Amino acid sequence: MKELSEVNLPEDVRYTKDHEWARKNGGTFQIGISDFAQDQLGDIVFVELPEVGDRFESGDEFGTVESVKAVSELFMPLGGEVVTINAALEDAPELVNNLPYTEGWMLEIKASDPSEYDQMMDRAAYLDMLKGLEE
Amino acid sequence: MAPMTTPLYSWHRQQGARMALFGGYEMPLWYASAKDEHLAVLTHAGVFDTSHMAVVLVEGPGAFELLQFCFTNDLAACLGPRQTPLKPGRAVYGAFLTPEGHVIDDAIVFMLAGDAFLVVVNAGMGQRVATHLDRHRQHRDVRVKDLSGQFGKMDVQGPMAARMMRDVLADPEQVFDAMPYFAFKGGFSATMPSCGSVVTRDGVPLLLSRTGYTGEFGFEIFTSAETIINVWEAVMAAGAKHGAIPCGLAARDSLRAGAVLPLSHQDIGDWPFCHHPWPFALPYTPAQKGFTKTFLGSTALETGSAPYTYPFIGYDLRKVTLPAKVRDAADRVIGDVLTCVTDMAIEWHGERVFSISSPDVPEGFTGGGLCCGFVRVADPLPLDTRITLKDKRRQIEVRIVADIRPDRTARQPIHTML
Numbered sequence: 030m031k032e033l034s035e036v037n038l039p040e041d042v043r044y045t046k047d048h049e050w051a052r053k054n055g056g057t058f059q060i061g062i063s064d065f066a067q068d069q070l071g072d073i074v075f076v077e078l079p080e081v082g083d084r085f086e087s088g089d090e091f092g093t094v095e096s097v098k099a100v101s102e103l104f105m106p107l108g109g110e111v112v113t114i115n116a117a118l119e120d121a122p123e124l125v126n127n128l129p130y131t132e133g134w135m136l137e138i139k140a141s142d143p144s145e146y147d148q149m150m151d152r153a154a155y156l157d158m159l160k161g162l163e164e
Numbered sequence: 165m166a167p168m169t170t171p172l173y174s175w176h177r178q179q180g181a182r183m184a185l186f187g188g189y190e191m192p193l194w195y196a197s198a199k200d201e202h203l204a205v206l207t208h209a210g211v212f213d214t215s216h217m218a219v220v221l222v223e224g225p226g227a228f229e230l231l232q233f234c235f236t237n238d239l240a241a242c243l244g245p246r247q248t249p250l251k252p253g254r255a256v257y258g259a260f261l262t263p264e265g266h267v268i269d270d271a272i273v274f275m276l277a278g279d280a281f282l283v284v285v286n287a288g289m290g291q292r293v294a295t296h297l298d299r300h301r302q303h304r305d306v307r308v309k310d311l312s313g314q315f316g317k318m319d320v321q322g323p324m325a326a327r328m329m330r331d332v333l334a335d336p337e338q339v340f341d342a343m344p345y346f347a348f349k350g351g352f353s354a355t356m357p358s359c360g361s362v363v364t365r366d367g368v369p370l371l372l373s374r375t376g377y378t379g380e381f382g383f384e385i386f387t388s389a390e391t392i393i394n395v396w397e398a399v400m401a402a403g404a405k406h407g408a409i410p411c412g413l414a415a416r417d418s419l420r421a422g423a424v425l426p427l428s429h430q431d432i433g434d435w436p437f438c439h440h441p442w443p444f445a446l447p448y449t450p451a452q453k454g455f456t457k458t459f460l461g462s463t464a465l466e467t468g469s470a471p472y473t474y475p476f477i478g479y480d481l482r483k484v485t486l487p488a489k490v491r492d493a494a495d496r497v498i499g500d501v502l503t504c505v506t507d508m509a510i511e512w513h514g515e516r517v518f519s520i521s522s523p524d525v526p527e528g529f530t531g532g533g534l535c536c537g538f539v540r541v542a543d544p545l546p547l548d549t550r551i552t553l554k555d556k557r558r559q560i561e562v563r564i565v566a567d568i569r570p571d572r573t574a575r576q577p578i579h580t581m582l
Contacts, residue, residue: 075480
């Protein structure tokens, strides 16, 4: 298990309390789970994603990540319509463990209210929250 | 209550293990990767800290008779195909039941001598089983002592286990001679009759047993709480060149499920201990009609009704999360899912399940992983029945099977593994 000082928390994404991240990518947002989340889950062996065109509200469950022992829900950091899913995860779910912010991304969405992104935690706020979880 | 820890706790933390509470103990769930740990036990070896388990010493002239009354297996007729009596140096699996036939805990009984037995039970169960045995002592001259926390225990499981122990033991040839599955040698306290017959190169006495909870070839090792760290480090050092890695409870759970071994208080528990895939834990007559002895709970098992427990395999690695229900083809709820995990070493190939360690594994087989476990249903189901498991989120189709991970190595003779 990683110490908090070892957890990779890039500055170019924003985070949720459920450990998802979103990255502004022109007019769309890329979504995945944080390095802290993948480390907690352990080996990810299956990722269940929605279909292109599905619509979600912020906080909705959009899929699951499955480790050898458990199935965990994934929650939308912001509402919108799915425009792309990361098909590579079907054959290589371990990308979520190995490269959670790059090749391990999960969805790209067109946000219904892009201002929801501004309400998400930046790196400092998320790190503060993680420190709180450790106590 | 604050979580208990084993003597190896600091070692686990230093290795960065992800820890979790199990049976009152803070135990490693995995180190770097639960998947790699599961696979290592099939291809090389895995080393598990099992010091959280409990041991009850039962000794005295009435010990055999007390266990004959309380333990499900028949100690007078349990060894080999001829069902000969248990003898010193041999162990047998069974359970302790209530008068209603419900499971208090499952156990392996190790016969140290004619009047001395070690009863190995699950984490946190030492006091409960000791109290249960003491309550049924009646007139018998027998002492029951919970040894929980007074020993250290580790399991070395996998095809390289004997080669590793050859480097750890002072006299491996003598120890490995005449040591079949469920045999043991040595002891871990000076009062045990054979203590000193198995020692490490550093002179540490061990009780070494051809048992385990993975379905694969290997050993359980008991030693004192003070010496376990030295033994652990010696085994890990010996394992380095054999690809052995430390393994946590996640791999232990997926390995045992694939090996069709029950987890006490999950796959067996507060319902009658029969109609399950472990008939060898009960003293059935050769004709399978009735029992060879009367024991606590036997009348309830012979006369009462009970649900049926079956192993199952899915068609990919997706699982359901407990609680989950079992549904039949007509979508009626017929039972509950007891265990649902992924065995990452197995995969369907045509109509057959192969394991990565199957001798005739098809070319290009990688073992994509299959969901597997146990269901408990109200009425009997034929083999190969397709059922649906449904949790709050998903439903998956699985098949009732007789066995899960094929080509397991637990019973391999030691000389073939050196």
